Amino acid sequence: MRLATYNVEWFNNLFNDAGDLLDDEQWSGRWNVTRRDQIAALGAVFAALDADAVMVIEAPDTSRRRSTQRALEKFAKRFDLRTNRVLTGFVNDTQQEIALMYDPHKMDAVHSPFAAPQAPQFDGSFSVDLDHDGRPEPVRWSKPPLEVILTPQGAKPICLIGVHAKSKAPHGAGDAAHMLRINIENRRKQLAQCLWLRARVDQLLQQGQPVVVLGDFNDGPGLDEFEALFGRSGVEVVLGEVGAVPLYDPHARQALSGRIAAQPATARFEHDGAFLSVLLDYIMVSPDVAARGPQWTIWHPFDTPACYANEALRNALLLASDHFPVTLDLPVPLASGDSGPT
Template sequence: MRIACYNVEWFTALFDRRGRILEDDAESGRYGVTRGAQLGALGIVFTALDADCIVIVEAPDNNTRRKTVLMLEAFAATCGLRQRRAVIGFANDTQQEIAALYDPEVLRLWHDPCEGSATAPRFDRSLKIDLDVDDRLDTVRFSKPPLEVQLEALTGPAAGRRLRLIGVHLKSKAPHGANDPASEVRLAIENRRKQLAQCLWLRRRVDDVLDAGESLIVLGDFNDGPGLDEYEALFGRSGLEIVLGTGGPPARQLHDPHARLPRGKTTALPASARFFIPEPPPGRFLSAMLDYIALSPDLCAHAPKWRIWHPFDDPGCYQVADLREALLQASDHFPVSVDLAL
């Protein structure tokens, strides 16, 4: 079984107001890439990925005129993908939904949100937590509520096996809107507090799932990782480490090998995203590891094989010119996947 996640930059811009695919020479949401070119590139990437289930971060917007599920299924039909069924959880108002495409011949998938508790409420609700240690509870909400689904295998030796997937797009820590150094620091710390609160909320849900004895995969864009910024020392650990349960009992930890900093100064860091920074001219590219697939301990016993579909770091991607170029045109993130021998 192959499970993947993929942050598709401005997927929503590839559809018109009524949800019809826009395959033309107009500019897409990606700088310098037309809508037709991005659609073609996405078709190549999804076909090569060949996953049984793909959690899509920044899926097309769901509203009164357009439906994410219908748009994703139309995209799958246009590209001839076997992952031809889609599911969405709680819609949001950011134009970036969290959804999943899957192969209905191989899997059954359905939205299965937990009603939650006072300490870990359902993801479309709010959490009361003291963010700044002032003895006053702050209200935390997910701008993009995680997608919680049940997955059931329909074929092969794993037929009937169920897993719980939680797809996430956690808050960015970038100080957007800062106009001077002081406001940049203030916004960066404020956003990190909110991001950590979301991670604590998510970790409480992870504990509930582990307590219930369920197999769990938490995957998506965490906008975080060990050693990613200078504020991590201020708060003690990264939000990702909180979700994984790093430092806790092994039976309570989730695992992704890319979530640990490699030892040795000469070891290259993994990356799942590549952003163009235009200033100062001629600009430069910034790479970061933001996308993860974390497995519960029981799934780690099934010979998992993780892969970052990076056009330059993965030899299989680099050696296929069409795929290499498609990965660069399709999004500013690259897919990540895990193969499980269930």
């Protein structure tokens, strides 16, 4: 079974209110990329992934007039994708939803929100005292994670949590002091969200559930200087701190091995005339899932030889989004208790 996570920049801009693709020469929202070119590139990338399920980050909007499900199902039909069924959870007002596209012939998927005192439902609020002033502050998700029970045909269910954590970019800063305040506040919110997410992961692990957490964390070990202020990154919190059952992601482990080591990257941004590559997208798995021997791949147009060697795919990855997909190829135990790939 192949799982994927993919943050698609400005996906919402490619559809009208009826969910039809705007296949024209107007600008897409991506710099110097038309809607027609981005649509074609995305079709090529999704087809090449050939995943059984894709957690789409920044999926098209759901609102009074628009539907994430309608838009993505029309997108899947246009490119004859197997992942032609769409699941969403709690919607938000950012025009960037989280959605699971999946192959209904291979699996079933249901939204499975859960609430408990230590980990409220993700459309609620979570109180945490990050500045140690004795006054816990309520935190909310602007994009509530999508909790899914995924049941492959003839196999055991897996708990998926699709994540788009708080961006730490200082949008709206007027001067250096204002930028500093926004940076610290955004880091605080991002870390609080990750503490909330980890509390939910702990509940699932205590129940003996196999867990996969995947998506865009807008964070990584050593990614910015504000990490030192709080002692750790949000990614490290979700992976599991001392005494917790650890989650595993090989790219996160590589990033944690040292700043001077070669670093994997899942996103590429232009800044001050140069391209910056960063690790933002992860697929973290519980120990029982890791024991099955899964294989992770970042579909990077330059760093992954198979992507670089395929010129059409390489160009499509660059046009489609500023993030690149991450896939997990996972042998799935059969429901009988015997194990074997499906």
